[in-house]
Amino acid sequence: MxxxxxxxxxxxxxxxxxxxxxxxxxxxxxxxxxxxxxxxxxxxxxxxxxxxxxxxxxxxxxxxxxxxxxxxxxxxxxxxxxxxxxxxxxxxxxxxxxxxxxxxxxxxxxxxxxxxxxxxxxxxxxxxxxxxxxxxxxxxxxxxxxxxxxxxxxxxxxxxxxxxxxxxxxxxxxxxxxxxxxxxxxxxxxxxxxxxxxxxxxxxxxxxxxxxxxxxxxxxxxxxxxxxxxxxxxxxxxxxxDMDMIAKLNEANRQVNNLLLNILPASIVAELKERPSTFTEKYDDVTVAFMDIVDFTKMSSVVGSEKLVNILNSLFSEFDMLLDKYKIEKIKTIGDAYMIASGLPERYENNCEEMLKFLIQAQRTITDFNGRHNTTLRMRIGVNCGSVVAGIIGKKKFIYDLWGSTVNFASRMESFGVPGRIQVSQDVYDRMNGRYKFERREPIEIKGFGVCLCYLLEPGRKV
Missing domain, CATH: 1.20.1070 (Rhopdopsin 7-helix transmembrane proteins)
Structure with a gap:
């Protein structure tokens, strides 16, 4: 029917x-x-x-x-x-x-x-x-x-x-x-x-x-x-x-990714995307350096904090651009100090020499900067090499950082250094002697490390 x-x-x-x-x-x-x-x-x-x-x-x-x-x-x-x-x-x-x-x-x-x-x-x-x-x-x-x-x-x-x-x-x-x-x-x-x-x-x-x-x-x-x-x-x-929405999301992701790359090394960003948790890793051969402006506090009272910070930003920005030419990782800035390291997160040989090449060029950058900005900035620079632990710890405001006596002694090399010179540890001297000229200083009593031999890199650079 x-x-x-x-x-x-x-x-x-x-x-x-x-x-x-x-x-x-x-x-x-x-x-x-x-x-x-x-x-x-x-x-x-x-x-x-x-x-x-x-x-x-x-x-x-x-x-x-x-x-x-x-x-x-x-x-x-x-x-x-x-x-x-x-x-x-x-x-x-x-x-x-x-x-x-x-x-x-x-x-x-x-x-x-x-x-x-x-x-x-x-x-x-x-x-x-x-x-x-x-x-x-x-x-x-x-x-x-x-x-x-x-x-x-x-x-x-x-x-x-x-x-x-x-x-x-x-x-x-x-x-x-x-x-x-x-x-x-x-x-x-x-x-x-x-x-x-x-x-x-x-x-x-x-x-x-x-x-x-x-x-x-x-x-x-x-x-x-x-x-x-x-x-x-x-x-x-x-x-x-909606492709318009996808385009906006892609642009937002790109901006976030660029922000991460400005804070963390590229390989660390990639690892965090795969494994979003804190982690640390030991490196046996790393060179660490600290660069610090001499008399920064006194200069602040003379030229004013805001103007001095602007000058500091301009100088550190030039260091950042200079880093692009070297296999060196910027770790962080601490006030007027600039901390860098070579040999991580990607391991490679001769990282100590790579660091000295950069620091010599950084001194030239400071000299050129003073001429262009009519300033008289000087920096103490300290360098040490050895093993470190690197990574990210904590739950909030991630930062890629380094720990260990190698880092502490590199900081001491800077604080006990000479304005306008690059001071290196015994370990750096042992590696680079014969390639660069060094001036031996009188033994220095360094808190936590005892009496230590330190060396100043000669302006003449390589032997």
């Missing part, structure tokens, strides 16, 4: 279409064409997320417009076949069938693209690629068969329809693709979100409904409208976030 009512309703729809003044049965195709035209405007009017699905849909959407256009033209040429050359009629009629094969193939590939998810096993990915070939190869064969086999036509005006091997091949291929899509969907069911299951449902229901309608009434040409509805459902269920 319900089946009879269903087919009676279909017949009523068909009769309504016949009463329209249009001489060709293209109402559904035109409706579908309008839907796809609007969808093209909406889709291409703004940036889209560069996903596999969007890349395929970007091609599939305009091709659907072309497929509907071919459908409309083929209906008109078949209806007017007695008034136009036969090859023109065959060109558009067979061209539409070939276009339909290609469209179905594109839809199935789009459905398969929804089966690709994050961390998909390589074996499953290969199966999906193989499934695509199982659709593409039959489609190509059907296209060749359509070209070389005759297509027959029946009736005129609104009563026209085509039959023969090409037409039958379209239905067979549609059924084949529906089966392949369902098999792929069942194999990947557990791994798919609800939205990624919808394209398969849309294609299956559309193809099944259209096949049923066309089988019952060959004159009711609704395939075009079915394709438009299928594409519309696919568009509405796409995983397509």
């Amino acid at each position: 319900q089946q009879k009512i269903f087919f009676a309703n279909i017949k009523r729809i068909e009769n309504i279409c016949y009463t329209v003044a249009m001489p060709y049965s293209i109402e559904f195709q035109i409706s579908g064409l309008v839907v796809i035209a609007v969808l093209c405007i909406v889709f291409f009017s703004k940036p889209r997320w560069k996903s596999l699905q969007n890349s395929i849909f970007r091609i599939l959407l305009p091709f659907t417009f072309f497929e509907l256009l071919m459908d409309i033209i083929s209906v008109i040429t078949v209806a007017e076949r007695d008034h136009i050359p036969g090859w023109v009629n065959d060109l558009f009629a067979k061209g539409y069938i070939i276009t339909m094969f290609v469209w179905i193939t594109g839809v199935v590939i789009y459905i398969f693209s929804n089966f690709v998810y994050a961390d998909i096993p390589e074996r499953r990915l290969k199966l999906i690629k193989a499934a695509c070939l199982f659709v593409i190869i039959p489609a190509a064969a059907r296209c060749v068969l359509t070209i070389f086999t005759p297509l027959k036509y029946a009736n005129y005006g609104r009563e026209i329809y085509s039959y023969g091997i090409p037409s039958i091949g379209t239905y067979i291929f549609s059924v084949y693709c529906v089966v392949v899509s369902i098999v792929g969907w069942l194999m990947n069911f557990r791994h798919l979100s609800f939205k990624r299951k919808i394209p398969m449902f849309a294609f299956t229901i559309m193809e099944g409904s259209v096949a049923l309608l066309q089988m019952y009434s060959k004159n009711l040409l609704v395939i075009g409208f079915g394709t438009a509805v299928c594409i519309l459902i696919m568009y509405m269920t796409m995983e397509n976030p």
Whole structure:
């Protein structure tokens, strides 16, 4: 009973279409064409997320417009076949069938693209690629068969329809693709979100409904409208976030990343992103240096704190730019002191010599700075080398820092140093003697370390 009512309703729809003044049965195709035209405007009017699905849909959407256009033209040429050359009629009629094969193939590939998810096993990915070939190869064969086999036509005006091997091949291929899509969907069911299951449902229901309608009434040409509805459902269920919002988020992430890189070494930033927790690491061969402005407190009372801080910022900024030329890491500034280290976080040999090269150039920078700013800044510089522990500790306001006696003694080398000179420890002297000239100082009593030998780097630099 319900089946009879269903087919009676279909017949009523068909009769309504016949009463329209249009001489060709293209109402559904035109409706579908309008839907796809609007969808093209909406889709291409703004940036889209560069996903596999969007890349395929970007091609599939305009091709659907072309497929509907071919459908409309083929209906008109078949209806007017007695008034136009036969090859023109065959060109558009067979061209539409070939276009339909290609469209179905594109839809199935789009459905398969929804089966690709994050961390998909390589074996499953290969199966999906193989499934695509199982659709593409039959489609190509059907296209060749359509070209070389005759297509027959029946009736005129609104009563026209085509039959023969090409037409039958379209239905067979549609059924084949529906089966392949369902098999792929069942194999990947557990791994798919609800939205990624919808394209398969849309294609299956559309193809099944259209096949049923066309089988019952060959004159009711609704395939075009079915394709438009299928594409519309696919568009509405796409995983397509707002690209404007993504662009703003990317810009915000870039700014945050740049801020982190100004605070922490690049390798430490990368490690924190992978493992967001505090950590420390021991380094056996590191060179540490402290640079401190002489009489900074007295200068503050003379020129004013604000002006002196501006001068300090300009000088330290020049040191920061100078660091870009060397494999040396800025650790921190403490008031008017500038702390740096070489040999970390990336370990490398000859880090002690790299440090001395930088410090010699830093002294030249100070001299040049004084000349340009009419100042008389002088710095004490202390250097030591050895083992340290480096890393980040605590819960808030992370800072990459160093700990150990090597760091403490480098600080003592600066505080017991000579203004305008670079003072080094015995360990630095033992490594660099023979490459650089040093002046030995009288033994110095250093709190916590006893009597120590210290050396001043000669201005002449290398031996």
